[in-house]
Amino acid sequence: MFFLSDMLNKKLKLPVPGEALPGRERPLPTANKHHVSKRPLKGPYPEGFEQALFGLGCFWGAERLFWQTPGVWVTAVGYAGGLTPNPTYQETCTGLTGHAEVVLVVFDPKEVAYADLLKIFWESHDPTQGMRQGNDVGTTYRSAIYTFSDAQQAEAIASRDAYQAALKGAGRDKITTEIAAAPEFYFAEEDHQQYLAKNPYGYCGLKGTGVACAIPQRAAI
Template identity: 85%
Template sequence: MFFLSDMLNKKLKLPTSGEALPGRARAIPTASKHYVSRRPLKGPYPEGFEQALVGLGCFWGAERLFWQIPGVWVTAVGYAGGLTPNPTYQETCTGLTGHAEVVLVVYDPAQVSYGELLKIFWEAHDPTQGMRQGNDVGTTYRSAIYTFSDSQQAEAVASRDAYQSALKAAGREKITTEIAAVPQFYFAEDDHQQYLAKNPYGYCGLKGTGVACAIPDKAAV
């Protein structure tokens, strides 16, 4: 019983540099093209397009949510925010890499704004749960927004504050979402890219709070 409790505690706490798995210098192999759109997963991306990087629990369902949005050019799943270089899925699941499961979204800002993507992000999951999403427990499932610019950072913070007000009015808890400058992003293995397109009846743990998010003017384009 102590062993199981100790393992669970480790998964709920980010590892220190001394605890993190060593990883590897070489990137983990992945797909070259998006399974649905057939567009290049790693680019080159069209000139003028922008990127968003978010974590909202298991990345299978989260990626499907974003690839269906008009104006989104391509999506990919991977790992970010941790310490272990080029981690595998199995390694991230131990909680000893420090990474969150995330979705990279490449989009046309003329068709969909960053603020609109943030609204979808907030409403699709429960950002108050800390190191978990529902039954998915561990640091890999934490809520996170990793920003590519100062303007994205400002929009993310403004949207968080607006959503916090809405959640408070609904009697919900404090948001625990991590908002930080984009760290190194590692593409996940081929099996995990567009997983629910390949496995239509596969697991999707997305579940929002039911509270609407009104993006403030500062976060709108």
């Protein structure tokens, strides 16, 4: 019983340096092209396009939300926000890498605004649950927004504050979403990329709060 409790505590607490798994120097093998769009997963991406990085629980269902969004050019799933270089899926599940499951979104800002992607992010999961999303428990399932510019950072914070007000009005708890500058993104293994396109009846545990998020005004650049 102590062993099970100890493992659960590790999964609910981010590791510190010295506790994290060592990982490896070389990137994991992954797909070259998006299974749905057939576009290059790792680029090169079209000039003028932007990137976004979101963690909202299990990345299988989260990725599908974004690849179905008009204006999104390509998506990929992977790991970010931890300490272990080039982690495997099995390693991240131990909670000893510190990474969150995340979705990389490459989009055309002329067709879809970053604010619109934020709206999808907030409304598609429960950002008040800490180190979990529903039955998915552990640090890998935490809510996170990793930003690629000062403008994205400002918009992310503004959207959080706006959504917190809406959640409070609905009697919901405080948002626990991590918002930080984008760390290194590690592409997940090939079988996880566009998983629900390959496995239409596969698991998807995403569930929003039912509280709408007003699209925040774009920050001045």
